[in-house]
Amino acid sequence: MTTDKTPSEGHVDDAGRLGAGADPDVWEVFRQEKDGEPMRHAGNVRAPDRELATHYAREFYSRRNESVRLWVVPRTEISDLADPDLLQPPLDRSFKRPGGYVMRDKLDAAKKRAAESAE
Amino acid sequence: MTDPLSLAPILSPDDRPTPLFADPDLTHEQRYDAFVEHVHGGQKVEARDWMPDEYRTSVLRFVEMHANSELMGVLPEREWIMRAPTLKRKLALTAKVQDECGHAQLLYRVAEDLGKTREQMYQDLLDGKTKFHNVFHYPTKSWGDVGIIAWLVDAAAIVAQQALRDSSYGPYARTMKKICWEESVHIMHGRDVVVTMMNGSQAQRDMAQEALDRWWGPLMQMHGPRTDPAKDRDLFWRIKEKTGEQLRQEFLSTYVPRLWEVGLYPPDKELKLDEASGEWRYTEPDWQELRTVVTGHGPKSQERLDFRRLHHDQTAWVRQTILATPAPA
Structure with a gap:
């Protein structure tokens, strides 16, 4: 049988918070590689307070100068939305995507028609 | 204008993106089967996904052993930080040791999310209940060993680690991408140390060859004996992608020619590439030695664990101080 062992990663609560019941000492780290690049998820660290979490994040994710900015966020404060009914x-x-409009044949017909009426 | 009829639902529930195994209304067997299909289809599992206990336990054991190896793996190398021949080498070796400690921290973090606390993992390692890689149970006798370890032990490890970037367990696969990136620097550092020695005096060349002679046995044992892939649970769950023998063959294919070209010769007369099959032939490694060593009976196993225990005790006050709840003002 499977038991729901989720001591550290937690679960999504009714308010959509990612880490309800999670280890409060887990901090998610996001990094920006270059100015203008998006912040991307890098990983996470475990630390009892913000100051130490920031030190760990710096050691783990930029000790080779590979980041220009880090965001350090308590896991428990992240709202998680992965409900397929919504997403x-x-x-x-398809009507919301450029690829949803296939007009090759229509366009050919319209061109032909225009050419014919111009004659 | 889009055909209004197309606004009607067109995907059957089976085609929808939620993994079937996440459906709590299914029986355990149905979810288990759907989960197997999910990983066999090359899809990823995330920390908060439902997963069978067998999967959770297998990933945890695999990642914990990897984390332990990173943590213990720095001990043979740290012995040489104070004896490094130049300042540049000292800086590089210190950085490598820091990287490996960092890898251990990243991997323990991955393992923690699977449900075992870091404190318990440290304790099990110190109690000899969990293992670490065979190569870290041996002494380092010369600077040549430092070069051979950084080049070849890391190379043997990286062929395995590169395959782990495709692991079915998403957090592990992502962590391996970062780790492989850093390990590739270690290999260059190690190769540079060895090649520098090969350009030096005869005594330095001999030292590099002696180190290779010492490490060849453990290197060949590192990926373990040939196993039946059908019985390998870690392969079944797609935690890893390749068998030990595949990894050993990859290692030999890449690194034996690189040793030969600088005048280093692995101490194995049987070692040669069989052109017909494309496979390397070699003397059967000493599997009894491997079993002896990884169960904590290697030449340095207990000394290294004692050293780790000593430091665990000596740094306890730091953890207690930092983790202590501040008294209300």
Whole structure:
């Protein structure tokens, strides 16, 4: 049988908080590689307070000068949304994408028609 | 205008992106089967996903052993920080030791999220209940050993670690990307040390060859005996992607020619590439030695564990101070 052992990673609570019941000492780290790049998730560290978490983050994620900025966030404060009913509803949403408009044949027909009427 | 009919649901529940194993309404067997299908289809598992105990336990054991090896692996090298021949070498070796300690921290973090506390993992290591890689149970006798370890032990490790970047366990796979990036620097550092020695005096060349002779046995044992892939649970769960023998063959293919080209010869008369099969032939490694060593009976096993215990005790006050709840003002 499977037991739900989730002591450290926690679970999503009713308010959508990622780490309800999580280890309060886990901090998620985001890093920016160069100015203008997006902040990307780098990993996480465990530390009893913000100051030590920041030191760890710096040691782990920029000791080779590989980051220009770090964000250090308590895991318990992240809101997690992964509900497929909200994010991936089973609807055809092709009309919201450029690829949803296939007009090759229509365009050919329109051009032909225009050319003919110009004659 | 899009055809209004296309607004109707068109994906059946099976085609929807939620993994089937996440459905709490299914029976355990159904979820288990769906989970196996998920990982066999090359998809990833995240820390908070439902997972069978067998999977959780296998990933945890694998990552914990890896973390232990990074932590214990710095001990043979730290002995040489104060004896490094130049300031540049001292800086590089210190940085490597720091990297490996960092890898241990990153990996213990991955393991913690699977449900075992870091304190328990340290304790089990110190109590000899969990293992670390065979190569870290041996003494380092000369600066040549430092070069051979950084070049070849890290190279043998990196062929395994590169395959782990595709691990089915997402947090481990991502961590391995960072670790491999750093390990590639260690290999260059080690190769540079060895090549420098090979350009030096005859005594230095002899020292490098002696170190290779010493480390060849443990290096060949490192990936373990040939196993039946059908029975390997770590392969079944796609925690790792390759068998020990595949990794050993990859290691030999890349590194034996690089040794030969600088005049270093592995101490194995049987070692040669079989052109027909494309496989390397070698003298069967001493598997009894491997078993003896990894169960804590290697030449330096207990000394290194004692050293770790000593430091664990000596630094206890730091943890207590930092973790202590401040008294209300």
